[in-house]
Amino acid sequence: MTQNIIIIGQGINAACTALELSRRSSDFAITMIADHRATNGAIASGASWGWVNAHTDHNEAYYRFRNSSRALWHGLIWDYPQISARIQSSVVFDLPPEDIENTAVEHAAWGYPVTAVSRTGVETILPQFRTPPDAALFTKGEVAVETEIVAGELAALSGATQITAHVHGLIQEGGKLRGVMTDAGPQTADHIILAAGHGTPALLGTIGIAYDLDQSFGLLVRTKPMMHWLDTMIMGPDYHIRQCIDGSLLIGGTFDANNDTSRNVLDTAQNLCRRVEANFDMPLGRQEHLEIARFSIGKRVLPKGGLPHIGPVGHHPNLFAMAMHGGVTNAPLAATVCADHIMGLQRRPETLPFTFPPLEKEPSHV
Ligand SMILES: Cc1cc2nc3c(=O)[nH]c(=O)nc-3n(C[C@H](O)[C@H](O)[C@H](O)COP(=O)(O)OP(=O)(O)OC[C@H]3O[C@@H](n4cnc5c(N)ncnc54)[C@H](O)[C@@H]3O)c2cc1C
Numbered sequence: 001m002t003q004n005i006i007i008i009g010q011g012i013n014a015a016c017t018a019l020e021l022s023r024r025s026s027d028f029a030i031t032m033i034a035d036h037r038a039t040n041g042a043i044a045s046g047a048s049w050g051w052v053n054a055h056t057d058h059n060e061a062y063y064r065f066r067n068s069s070r071a072l073w074h075g076l077i078w079d080y081p082q083i084s085a086r087i088q089s090s091v092v093f094d095l096p097p098e099d100i101e102n103t104a105v106e107h108a109a110w111g112y113p114v115t116a117v118s119r120t121g122v123e124t125i126l127p128q129f130r131t132p133p134d135a136a137l138f139t140k141g142e143v144a145v146e147t148e149i150v151a152g153e154l155a156a157l158s159g160a161t162q163i164t165a166h167v168h169g170l171i172q173e174g175g176k177l178r179g180v181m182t183d184a185g186p187q188t189a190d191h192i193i194l195a196a197g198h199g200t201p202a203l204l205g206t207i208g209i210a211y212d213l214d215q216s217f218g219l220l221v222r223t224k225p226m227m228h229w230l231d232t233m234i235m236g237p238d239y240h241i242r243q244c245i246d247g248s249l250l251i252g253g254t255f256d257a258n259n260d261t262s263r264n265v266l267d268t269a270q271n272l273c274r275r276v277e278a279n280f281d282m283p284l285g286r287q288e289h290l291e292i293a294r295f296s297i298g299k300r301v302l303p304k305g306g307l308p309h310i311g312p313v314g315h316h317p318n319l320f321a322m323a324m325h326g327g328v329t330n331a332p333l334a335a336t337v338c339a340d341h342i343m344g345l346q347r348r349p350e351t352l353p354f355t356f357p358p359l360e361k362e363p364s365h366v
Contacts, residue, residue, distance in 0.1 A: 002029050005342070006180055006187055007160070008167050008203065009195035010034035011045035013322050015151040016335035017193055018158035024339050030160035031189075033167055033182055034196075038151030044197050044327060045147050047220055047298025049240060049252045051233055052143035052329045053090065054112055055103075062307060063110055065333060065352075072332035073143045076154075083153045084146035084245055090233040091122060093136040094240070100135045114139040126232060128281045133236070144233055144242055147328050163187075167199075169206030170319070177207070177316050191342050194313075194321040197301045204321070209314060211357065213323060214302035219255035221269045222248050224291040227283040239275055248293060251276055255297060269295045300325050304357075310334050311356035312341055321356050 005021060005028050007014045014032055021028045038045040054067035077085055095103065104116035115138050117125070122132040155162060165182040170192065172178065179188035194200050204211045225247030233242040240252045253272040255265075273290040284290070301323055303309045308324030320341055322334045340347055 002027055003190045003342075004188065005030045005191045005193065006189040007032045007193045007195055008034065008180065008199070009197065010037045010151065010155060010162065011043050011195060011197060012038065012048070012145075012147055012151045012154075012328050012331045013045075013197075013324075013334055014193075014195035015154035015158070016331035017195060017322075017338050018160040019154045020332070020335035020339045021342070022158040022160065024343060028342075030158060031163060031187065032155060032160045033163045033165055033180065033187065035164065035166040037164070038148050044298055044301050045151050047218070047296040048147040048328050049218075049220060049242075049250060050145040050147040050150075050328050051090070051235075051240075051242070052085075052145060053139070054329070055092065055107070055137075055139075058106065059307075060110060062354075063107065063112070065308075065354075066326065066329050067110075067112060069330050069333035070141070070143065072336065073145070073329075074141070076332060077143070080153075080157060083157075084149040085143055086245065088142060088144045088231065088233055088242070089125070089138065089140045090142050090235065091117075091125060091136045091138055092235040093122075093133040094235045094237045097133075097135050100137055104137055112139065113141050126234070128229060129279065130281060131279050142233065144244070145328050146244055167196075167203060170203060172207050175315075177319050189318075191318045191320070193338060194319070194323075197323065197327075198299060200321060200323050204313070207316075212304060214304065216300045216302060217255045218298045218300060219253045219265070219268060219272065219295060220298060221251045221253070221272055221295040222293050223251070223273070224248060224293045226285070226290075229282050230280075236279075239272055241276055241280075249276070249290065265295070265297065266292075301327065307354045308334065309356045310337055310352065310354055313356050 010032050018030050036043045052070050052073050054063050054070050056063040101116045104114050107114045117136055117138045119132050119134050122136050165184040168181045201211045230243040242250055244250055251272055302325050303323050310322045313319040313321050320338050
């Protein structure tokens with residue numbers, strides 16, 4: 001029997017969930033509703049650096065979650081080779097030198113394909129690096145995702161109906177969740193999935209559930225496409241850089257929302273590019289400097305406590321939510337957890353160490 005499923009969102013979590021559900025059963029009639037598509041930098045997926053990795057802060061449970069999701073990305077690339085994601089290595093040195101060896105030993109013991117490399121090792125991997133660090137982590141088999149494109153590609157592959165509308169609230173009758181109210185009218189559903197990033201607190205608020213998210217901002221500069229010269233993702237303490245499939249460089253840097261006014265964001269973006277130019281030999285051609293095509297200031301979705309929030313919400317078995325940073329990495333596994341829940345499949349609790357927070361209020365039976 002057909003089950004109507006509404007997914008609020010068209011970012012990477014929504015897209016992975018739509019695809020996963022469509023692969024599980026043709027009985028699911030899936031509708032994605034969002035007021036921004038992933039291609040819009042105003043939401044996290046449109047302003048993401050797109051690095052799929054399982055580096056964690058000594059948290060083995062979270063490492064295992066991320067690493068399983070990394071494996072699911074490999075599966076997606078195998079099943080749909082046309083998507084704008086590819087397997088790549090990374091060189092990471094944005095942590096104190098003394099932590100590099102410990103992190104490599106710890107993560108390698110957990111099964112991660114990571115080693116600690118010396119300056120000579122970095123020079124061998126990246127001969128174009130003018131100022132290689134003394135030590136770095138070198139990891140194979142991570143994934144670079146052109147997130148804003150891939151979200152659209154996966155949503156299209158799912159065959160879901162896509163509606164552009166603002167969702168004003170969730171519709172409850174007799175304590176049961178019946179659907180959503182959009183500015184294009186009401187939509188009923190058997191299941192509602194919130195993959196709404198920073199929209200999640202306001203939507204839950206409409207059924208009396210208090211939920212709060214933190215945020216921070218990240219600057220991302222995209223250059224005009226250039227000759228391919230970089231096939232490794234690089235994370236340094238003051239910049240990260242990778243070359244995308246179309247040849248553009250995607251350069252991330254810190255952004256101080258309090259002091260970087262809109263007037264000087266362009267200066268900050270240019271300074272970031274200068275830093276990268278100073279550190280690498282790259283084919284600039286006739287240009288003196290990297291040419292900026294565009295930049296974005298992304299708002300990170302930061303659940304309280306730092307770890308993702310994924311799971312059914314409180315007393316509503318037909319309401320599932322997912323809110324997280326690291327969502328590009330985590331989306332395929334979050335989608336799997338969601339599909340398991342909708343299909344009534346039990347997961348072993350250790351495979352999902354982060355439930356959605358409990359209700360702070362009893363249901364209001366509006
Ligand atoms: C600068 C930056 C760099 C990052 N780098 C990485 C990285 O390298 N690796 C990694 O794994 N993660 C990274 N992240 C985090 C990652 O991008 C996010 O965790 C992920 O994109 C979250 O996706 P999402 O689909 O949950 O939410 P979002 O992409 O924010 O999408 C939310 C969706 O909900 C819709 N929506 C919300 N409210 C409503 C409403 N009321 N009505 C209708 N629609 C609504 C929006 O329109 C949108 O479609 C980065 C984030 C930033 C900001």
